[in-house]
Amino acid sequence: MxxxxxxxxxxxxxxxxxxxxxxxxxxxxxxxxxxxxxxxxxxxxxxxxxxxxxxxxxxxxxxxxxxxxxxGSPITRPGSIVCIGMNYAAHAAESGSAPPETPVVFLKPANTACGPFDAAPIPPSAEKYDWEVELGVVIGREASYLSDPEEASSCIAGYLVANDLSEREYQLPGDAGQWTKGKSLPASTPLGPWLVPADQVDPGRLRLRSLVNGEIRQDSSTADLLFDVPTLVHHVSQYMLLEPGDVILTGTPEGVALSGRFPYLQPGDEVELHIEGLGRQRQQFYREGVTQ
Incomplete structure (x- = not known):
């Protein structure tokens, strides 16, 4: 069923x-x-x-x-939102980086999670607010020091659509960068609309797209992931305890504003995200602190 x-x-x-x-x-x-x-x-x-x-x-x-x-988000506030950076070779290239040899892992605060159609605030001083369509993986049982990717697959409850909204001006300047600052803004992780059980999804063959004001920005497939879903869950489990309800965002393909090919998000813009079999999101953006 x-x-x-x-x-x-x-x-x-x-x-x-x-x-x-x-x-x-x-x-x-x-x-x-x-x-x-x-x-x-x-x-x-x-x-x-x-x-x-x-x-x-x-x-x-x-x-x-x-x-x-x-x-609302199909999973109530996760304990952890674990993110994978530069997990598509073309996105790494447009970010000015070589493809990583091991997964790049960072965290977003759990309180950034929000509904898939909620109005989306652009921070008051943000100048480079960016979209990122991503396949989200929801953990179904405790996972720690998993033995291999096959065991990792058994820990996955299901999948969902995610938008890893990012303020690049906070994230990237300076020698070290400040990923936490750029990835922690309120309502910057829309999730859903659905949680689809793992046994209904082939996570390695999903088309994922983003559109801004009706124009295609990203159009790729999870077949292009550098590190597939079981590998990611196994890898992350070596460094942190994954608990039921945690969410892993698996990275975004090329086509974000950071590429320089498209403008960053502005008040009034509408972003749509689609992942095959997992539904679609839509966010209307506004400037936080400005009366609408």
């Missing part, structure tokens, strides 16, 4: 739900409130996806109507 996990409602009051994919464009929505208070690490670690399918098959979940409701 193909399903998509989703959280619906105003920020801080989202309700867990599941979409049963039935061949229609939207599928049918069912409440998960009888199974779990939220879609989070404990739910995933307790075989939440399998229990959801069982409950759907048994007719135990009530159908709900969601027309017009806000969509």
């Amino acid at each position: 193909n399903i998509r996990l989703i959280r619906i409602g105003e920020r801080g009051n989202e309700e867990p739900a599941v979409i049963m994919v039935d061949g229609s464009d939207d599928g049918k929505y069912f409440s998960l409130a009888s199974l779990t208070p939220d879609i989070d690490g404990p739910f995933l670690a307790a075989d939440g996806i399998a229990r959801t399918r069982q409950a759907l098959a048994a007719g135990e979940l009530p159908e709900i109507l969601v027309s017009g409701a806000r969509v």
